[in-house]
Amino acid sequence: MEVGRVWLLVLMLILATAAKKPDPVREAVATFDQKAFLENIRTLASDEFEGRSPGTRGEELTIKFLAKKFAEVGASAGNPDGTYFQKVPLVGYTIDTGASLKLIGSRGELSLKFADDYVAWTRRLVEEVQMQGEVVFVGYGVQAPEYGWDDYKGLDVKGKVLLMLINDPQVPDERLFGGKAMTYYGRWTYKYEIAAKLGAAGAIIIHETGPAGYGWNVVRNGREREQFTIDSGNKNLGLCPVEGWITYEKAEALFKLAGKDLAEAKRAALERNFRPLALEVKAELLLKNKLRYVDSHNVIAKVEGSDPKLRNEYVIYVAHWDHFGIGGSGADRIYNGAVDNATGTAALLELAKAFSKARPKRSVLFLAVTAEERGLLGSAYYAEHPLYPHNKTLAVINIDSMNVYGRTKDVVVIGLGASSLDDYVRAAARLQDRVVKPDPEPEKGYYYRSDHFSFAKHGVPAVYAESGIDYVDKPKGYGMQVRERYVSQDYHQPSDEVREDWDLSGAMQDIELLFRVGYEVANAKRMPTWRPKSEFRAIREASLRGK
Ligand SMILES: [Zn+2]
The missing domain is CATH 3.50.30.30 (Glucose Oxidase; domain 1)
Known part of the structure; x- marks a missing residue:
């Protein structure tokens, strides 16, 4: 063979190896499966699960289902006691x-x-x-x-x-x-x-x-x-x-x-x-x-980090599994909570599956919490009785009620400006050609009204991002229209059920975005921080000093 040909062959070999070099993010993203996601939402929001009220048969079915599914997608038991559960003692x-x-x-x-x-x-x-x-x-x-x-x-x-x-x-x-x-x-x-x-x-x-x-x-x-x-x-x-x-x-x-x-x-x-x-x-x-004393449970799963030096540091995804159970006087008495929050809970399963493929340096926890609808109780209990130290927890990413109306051009971060996690959201949004926008109604204090807040109170940087309202291929105003319809007709009502006309492409887009946020934080050189004006910064600094 002439020298030139040999070189060409070598070059081709190099290129071929480079192309085959596994890209964990691409592989992980390829595991996202809209059909499986919908199937899990259907199960969680089914009448059989009785509206997932804490301490009921609906809870039993829900937490067993989640533990089984986490195991199936390759996430191990998240409680150091070897189980997927954390008992949460509640009192009515x-x-x-x-x-x-x-x-x-x-x-x-x-x-x-x-x-x-x-x-x-x-x-x-x-x-x-x-x-x-x-x-x-x-x-x-x-x-x-x-x-x-x-x-x-x-x-x-x-x-x-x-x-x-x-x-x-x-x-x-x-x-x-x-x-x-x-x-x-x-x-x-x-x-x-x-x-x-x-x-x-x-x-x-x-x-x-x-x-x-x-x-x-x-x-x-x-x-x-x-x-x-x-x-x-x-x-x-x-x-x-x-x-x-x-x-x-x-x-x-x-x-x-x-x-x-x-x-x-x-x-x-x-x-x-x-x-x-x-x-x-x-x-x-x-x-x-x-x-009336009632035992309820958080469900927790874990994907161990790939770096032995960093695997005792954590990123947490949190979503509440609970809803209002059975009640009311109408014909349909089951509060299925399909959007709120079977969608977020099912997203945890998709994320656990992806992370078990990608395995970043630090460990990733998937925390499905109870009793959010009763005042953020499950997440508050975890935050007060953490299974992993707060000062080893880099970030908390909350998912509550996903978008079921299709892809959007924007991402809304509730409490934008609170921490450097915003930068991760921006970078991930850019990859999807989306823009990050602040909460349109900051005076309502939404940052303080879902589970990420239980962690923020203990100083752990926490982010709550949602699909925006600017929909791809939809007329202007469509986003606000569907949102207002949901709030006035289905929010916290028995009619929050799986609909045949749902378009989950937007939720899939958000799952990918949130995956990238957590993945980058779990691999990053530095821990995310609160911005100087944040009311949680001093708490975090004390916690990192071991106080
Ligand atoms: Zn909710």
């Missing part, structure tokens, strides 16, 4: 709605009616709780060191009944409290947490429709029904004894009992130098509680 509590809230001031007394004037409950696991204490108005009730803001100014509020405003201080300075967007300080959950931390006897939030984002009807509805909370093992004595809301009108009346003006106090609360206002009114309430 039903409060006595006949109780009345008594307010006693020097200028008279008021007796408030449950549901019409106020609502209150206890998440402490006790049969009876008696609240008795002086009412103190604490403005927004916020302690935010990163904004140099403290509504308490060192006042000892132990044993007091705190009265506070909803949302975060809507100050003109856009740099404070995220401007128009709601920060965690604005959520009612935060208000009850800070009250508990400061040892208050009660925490009552003054309702206002605008700042809350919903009317009094939403606050009062369903309070007579059983609610759920986590059994933390100490009868939940770490929680504030009484938590509740009061209507704006009754809060005004309460102020009048003290000879004070609520509107004036509200204005003062917008100032950094606000001081708590003792109202010289006593609040009294006796609550009786009926308790």
Whole structure:
């Protein structure tokens, strides 16, 4: 052979080997299977699964199905105890709605009616709780060191009944409290947490429709029904004894009992130098509680990392498997929860299959959590009892209710700007010729209303991305139209079922995008970080220092 020919042969050989060199990402992406995805959604959302309510036969079927499927796609048991399950002890509590809230001031007394004037409950696991204490108005009730803001100014509020405003201080300075967007300080959950931390006897939030984002009807509805909370093992004595809301009108009346003006106090609360206002009114309430203990389960699977030095670090995908079970009075009583969240749960199975092919350096966990619909309880329980350390967990990627209407040109990141995970989403979106957009309604605080938030609270960078609203080959406005139709007709209704006209190509597009995000993080040199203005950054830094 001539020399030239030999070279050509060598070159061809090199090229052939290069072409055959396995590309794990391409191979992994090739495993995504729309038919299998739909089949799994059908099973999860079937009537047989009875709406997947925690602690029911529907739960039993669901968690067994998921464990079997995870094993089939090559993901091992995720709990270090060798199982696919993490037990989540829940408690159902039903409060006595006949109780009345008594307010006693020097200028008279008021007796408030449950549901019409106020609502209150206890998440402490006790049969009876008696609240008795002086009412103190604490403005927004916020302690935010990163904004140099403290509504308490060192006042000892132990044993007091705190009265506070909803949302975060809507100050003109856009740099404070995220401007128009709601920060965690604005959520009612935060208000009850800070009250508990400061040892208050009660925490009552003054309702206002605008700042809350919903009317009094939403606050009062369903309070007579059983609610759920986590059994933390100490009868939940770490929680504030009484938590509740009061209507704006009754809060005004309460102020009048003290000879004070609520509107004036509200204005003062917008100032950094606000001081708590003792109202010289006593609040009294006796609550009786009926308790029911229920064991539920998170399902967890794992694909071990390929690098022995990095495999004890983790990326977590989370999706809630639960929905509302059976109830209501209509002809169809099964809350199938097909979109919410059989789609996200089935996506976990697709992702586990792909990762078991691709195996990045770090390990990847697939966490299907319970009781999201009851207040993010399954994810909160995991976050409080993590099976893998938070400071070894690089990121959490949440999937809740996938797009069933086709491909989109955009991706919406809820809480865009919170962490460097945005960059991963942008890079993955670019590969699909899609653009990343912020949440169109940041004032509603959606970032704080699904499972990724349970992790953010413990400092773990968390991202929640969804299909956008700009659909490929669809008229303008189509995206908002289908979204509004879903929210008004099917969201949290028995009619959230698998439809024959679904187009899952958009969901597949998102699964691929989320796969790439997790894959890149699991291989990256550096850990993702919160942006400096994030309220979770300090928590993360402390956690990484081992505190
Ligand atoms: Zn959901």
